Amino acid sequence: MSGVAIVTGAASGIGAAIAAELSDRGWQVAGIDLRPSDWDLGLTADVADAASVADAVRVVERDLGPVQAVVSAAGHYAIIEVTDITPEQWHTMLRVHLGGLANLCRAVLPAMSARGSGSIVAITSELAIGGGDSDAHYAAAKGAVIGLVRSLAAEVAGSGVRVNGVAPGPTDTPLIGPDSPWRDPAYLATLPLRRLVAPEEVALAVAYVIEEATFMTGEILSPNAGAVI
């Protein structure tokens, strides 16, 4: 299976690993990121901006053809105690993660529904399921992503479009700095797998959902090293 796939956040980290995995499997990959990325198409856009996302999707359709799969991986993380989260930080977190997914879905769904096939994958987080600590805006945004996935999955299932999520645990990417508590050996010792998730493992899960999970929708896969079971 292959075709055209859009990956947001494709310039680095988990998004880049997903783009690489899909590319290796023969997909034409269009990256959408704040920064340029080096895939078949590397578009710059802010996923929080609906018009920019719609424009980018139109460019992908024009240059590469109909889009069979989209992965919403763009995002950012911050450790802030809830009393210190500013309204702006709250707003941005929701607009990027939940809005980024909603904007992408709204842009690609009409064509997918008309063709009667398509796969949408949202990258959410272990913290949306188990909750975190001092990252309430992030957990809230990622939890909202799961709610959107479950509802949209039911809404479009009859049209042949599948909507699923992948909820990684702490993953070894630049999103987690060298001094991050997620790299603390004492924390890693609490994980059943005793190590961070590799971005390539998240990418394998995403590729499975797109290529092989043809009877799965509304489901969240959790490659999280056992952080939330």
Place this chain on the structure above:
Amino acid sequence: MTARQHPLADRVALVTGATQGIGRAIAERLARDGASVAVNGLVHDERMDSVVTATSGVPAPADASDRVAVQQMVRGVEETLGTVDVLVVNHAYMSMGRLVDYDLDDWWKVVDTNLGGAFHLVQAVLPGMLRAGSGRIVLVSSEWGVTGWPEATAYAASKAGIISLTKTLGRELAPKGVIVNAVAPGVIDTPQLEVDARAAGVTREQVIKEYARDIPMRRVGRPDEIAAAVALLSDPRMSALVGQVVQVNGGSTRTRA
């Protein structure tokens, strides 16, 4: 390239209940992914030989609820193929009935075959996996183990028990390199549907149509769609899924487990 095409090259997989339906599809998929497959079923019959031929595997008959038989079977597989790298607990026995009327022996037969069998199998393969410091165990649960179902108390209990067993063993064994997960299939087009149809006094086509109406994707699943999930959980490149329940059911439960 080899890792991508044959992620299970040089690995040994034991699949229980592999002579038909989902189990057969799993055995064939793991064989295609490069594994040497031990094909388990209750008895060594023509159906088993047919799967053994299709997978270039070996027969491994045993009643999964019979602890001694399971141990002997696993020992036999280890002697013939080597240490079991991947265990897929797929066999199941099913009956239905109202709880107050349920024949007690039959009720326990469901639990002891499905959940008890999983326990015997895990204990039988674990020494080899722990010696190797690696292994994959995939337990096949059921949508009904997540949602429950009227008149399926024993089956739902056994399959819900498999989910909790998976979560606990996921935590217990991952530090030792053995990764345990579950797959919970929804309604899949297998010989079980013929049984359901006969019980309801309708045709197979009618029962499929009826089930499909209640599934968001408006169809029942195929055995190979369950096998694909098992293949992901058996893939040595993927260790980050630990103690998880992968639900493949056309959107019926949507992340409930």
